Amino acid sequence: MSGKPLILITNDDGVLAKGLRELSDVMRLFGDVVVVAPERPMSGMSTAITVDQPLRAVKIEDEEGYTVYRCSGTPVDCVKLGFNELLDRYPDFVVSGINHGSNTSVSVLYSGTMGGALEGCLHGVPSMGVSLCDYDPDADFSRAKMVVARIFQQIAENGLPHFVCLNVNIPKGDLRGIRVCRQAAGKWVEEFEKRTDPHQRDYFWLSGYFKNFEQDHDETDLTAIENGYVSVVPVSVDMTCYQTYEYLQNWKF
């Protein structure tokens, strides 16, 4: 057992994704790395868990300070299995990504990348999810890796509050800096493309575009990204709306 920190890594693009390998390369500079990642793509899996099926995990790489498992489950399943079954000691950090594509605004709710990070901080460990705003499977992660190193060093130095993780989004191309942000309000619109199969039955593909309700709000993640800044949003597992909590006290049940 080394005295180095142990870093658990997962993602939602699957164990073969370039972004995962790039993330592992960075994190190995800072400690021992165990990757537990889905064996197939799990985009949009949110904090989903596998309840009705058993899970499998198979070790596919094993060298000094670096082990990789492919897992049949979701990103959250991967993190749970890592903590409970696969790792020989409690990890010090959980890092999820680097996702191929952005996870800004309310996409935090759908993101499997952020699912992995949220599960990490539910286990009481400083955690972050990282996404590059570039869907290309062969995207250039060179700038993203420097950003990850910089933010990780801050986390290692300062820690993070319990039950809070970071949602880091990195714009494509040149970077103007790093901004701490809040999650922008927005929604996906016109979400389906209807087609008809050869048997004359309809089916639907999820599609559409994202509508930002807060144009030009500098403190939001979407505006940061639009202006070439990395966005860092602290994300809480406590979803209680405290303002509404006060308001509801007056309801007559």
Next chain:
Amino acid sequence: MSGKPLILITNDDGVLAKGLRELSDVMRLFGDVVVVAPERPMSGMSTAITVDQPLRAVKIEDEEGYTVYRCSGTPVDCVKLGFNELLDRYPDFVVSGINHGSNTSVSVLYSGTMGGALEGCLHGVPSMGVSLCDYDPDADFSRAKMVVARIFQQIAENGLPHFVCLNVNIPKGDLRGIRVCRQAAGKWVEEFEKRTDPHQRDYFWLSGYFKNFEQDHDETDLTAIENGYVSVVPVSVDMTCYQTYEYLQNWKF
């Protein structure tokens, strides 16, 4: 077209679950009902969406003011399809459940029931998820139905803030009242049961028990349930931790 409100219903136990039928029975007292529910159980699916597969939805019941679709997707997919493709007008409310089993504390993050409700409020419509703390497929929903009617009437009368929905949990047995609560802090521990298949390969079943970090905090949903009260937690789609947002401004990036 009737002048009644239109209520979109989904769940995560699937279109055949008793809780869904019981919920539909109540909601039909208040308006026209369209059910769009998963064709198979989707427990633990959180706010997951289906990205890599097309979706199907088939109408299986159709009478005056009451239509039921079974859908191949998750609860969130069901709500998205309802809003965008299946309903002939914009619904006035989204109600998800009644779940067979509790969705208190951080289980809000894993719950497919709450996934459906969160998606409803992302569409700007007052929404709630309802769970009965009884996993029995043939559970007694008679008290739960009265609770749903009572809370729904309050929602219809007062509305809900944008991007906030309600997480309603109902204890089994006699009820002492309804309490507005915040989400308790807690976590699942000892989460897997390891088994070996006939080919000597390991597999893992998700299991374990829930640990409440906030015993006797009357304002939490877990304590409300333990004491026989219905818990109503307002849940926000904005997951930003604003306290940490301030704290992070001092980090040196």
